[in-house]
Amino acid sequence: MTFLKAGLIKRHIDENIYEEKYIMRLLEANELENVVKLQNYVYSQLPNKQVLYMDSYQEMLDDMKSGAKIIGVYNEQNNLIAYRYIGFPGENDKNLGNDISLPKQEFNKVVHLETTVVHPEYRGNSLQSLTLQQVVPLVKAIGYKHLLCTVSPQNFYSLFNVMRNGLKIKALKRKYGTEADGKDGLWRFILHRDIDVTAFQNPIKLFSTHLSNIEEQKKLIDESYVGFWLFKDSKMLSYVKFDEYAAAL
Ligand SMILES: CC(C)(COP(=O)(O)OP(=O)(O)OC[C@H]1O[C@@H](n2cnc3c(N)ncnc32)[C@H](O)[C@@H]1OP(=O)(O)O)[C@@H](O)C(=O)NCCC(=O)NCCS
Structure with missing residues (x-):
C-alpha cells in the first residue's frame, strides 16, 4: 500500500459541517468496486x-x-x-498528445489525468487539487512529464482546478463521439502541462473571452493562442500568444 497524505477535512451534511480525518493512498485493483460505486453515485x-x-x-x-x-x-x-484515476497511454491512438500535436517521441512520457470525483458531502476541501499535486512527484519519479486531460467547457469547477495547477488549454474539440468524423462527440478542452517547464516566454498578445464562447476560443487556438488563466468570478478566460510558441510547450 502506498501512503500519500493524511489530514483533516470538512464534511457537509445539510447545514452542518463536521471535521473528519482522511487518508490518501494508491488503491489496489481489489478496491475497484468502491471506485465504481462512488463514480455511479456522483454521476447520479x-x-x-x-x-x-x-x-x-x-x-x-x-x-x-x-x-x-x-x-x-x-x-x-x-x-x-x-479518487483520481491516471493512465499512461503510450503509443495508443487515444494518446491526447495527438490532439495537441505533441511530437511522437514524447508520447511515452504522457500521463492522462482521467476521471476525478469527489463525493458531494466532501466538496470544497480542494481534493481535486490535492490529488493532482500528488500526481506530479509520483509520475516524475518514473520518467513521465506531460500531464494531459480533457475537461468539458460546462465543467467550471474542474476546469478552474486543473488550470490553477498549471495546465493550459491547447485544443478545443468534440471527443468521445461514435461517428468517424467525431461530430456527435462532446465538446472538450484538451489541457497540457509539461512538469519540467517552470518559466514561460514573454507573451506577445493577450485576449480575454468568456468560457461559454466556444467559437471564439476555437479561433484563438487555431491562431496558436493558449488558454492560460480562468477567472473565478467572471468566468473569463485569458488566452495568450507567446513569442516563440514552441518554447512555451
Ligand atoms: C470537480 C470536482 C472533483 C471538484 O471537487 P473539489 O475538489 O471538492 O472542489 P473544490 O474544493 O475546488 O471546490 C471549490 C468550491 O466549489 C464548490 N464546488 C466544487 N464542485 C462543485 C460542484 N460540482 N457543484 C457545486 N459546487 C461545487 C465547492 O463546494 C467549493 O465551494 P466553497 O468555496 O464555497 O467551499 C467535483 O465537483 C466533482 O466530483 N464533480 C463531479 C465529477 C467531475 O465533474 N469530475 C471532473 C471531471 S473528470
Whole structure:
C-alpha cells in the first residue's frame, strides 16, 4: 500500500459541517468496486451528465493491469470519498498528445489525468487539487512529464482546478463521439502541462473571452493562442500568444 497524505477535512451534511480525518493512498485493483460505486453515485447526483465520462469496471481493471494508477481518499469510516484515476497511454491512438500535436517521441512520457470525483458531502476541501499535486512527484519519479486531460467547457469547477495547477488549454474539440468524423462527440478542452517547464516566454498578445464562447476560443487556438488563466468570478478566460510558441510547450 502506498501512503500519500493524511489530514483533516470538512464534511457537509445539510447545514452542518463536521471535521473528519482522511487518508490518501494508491488503491489496489481489489478496491475497484468502491471506485465504481462512488463514480455511479456522483454521476447520479450530477445536474449536467455531459461533464463526466464514465469508465467501466472492466476498462479500469484492464488499464490498471497495464500500469494505470488510482489515488483514493478514504474518510475515517473507511469509505472512499474521492479518487483520481491516471493512465499512461503510450503509443495508443487515444494518446491526447495527438490532439495537441505533441511530437511522437514524447508520447511515452504522457500521463492522462482521467476521471476525478469527489463525493458531494466532501466538496470544497480542494481534493481535486490535492490529488493532482500528488500526481506530479509520483509520475516524475518514473520518467513521465506531460500531464494531459480533457475537461468539458460546462465543467467550471474542474476546469478552474486543473488550470490553477498549471495546465493550459491547447485544443478545443468534440471527443468521445461514435461517428468517424467525431461530430456527435462532446465538446472538450484538451489541457497540457509539461512538469519540467517552470518559466514561460514573454507573451506577445493577450485576449480575454468568456468560457461559454466556444467559437471564439476555437479561433484563438487555431491562431496558436493558449488558454492560460480562468477567472473565478467572471468566468473569463485569458488566452495568450507567446513569442516563440514552441518554447512555451
Ligand atoms: C470537480 C470536482 C472533483 C471538484 O471537487 P473539489 O475538489 O471538492 O472542489 P473544490 O474544493 O475546488 O471546490 C471549490 C468550491 O466549489 C464548490 N464546488 C466544487 N464542485 C462543485 C460542484 N460540482 N457543484 C457545486 N459546487 C461545487 C465547492 O463546494 C467549493 O465551494 P466553497 O468555496 O464555497 O467551499 C467535483 O465537483 C466533482 O466530483 N464533480 C463531479 C465529477 C467531475 O465533474 N469530475 C471532473 C471531471 S473528470
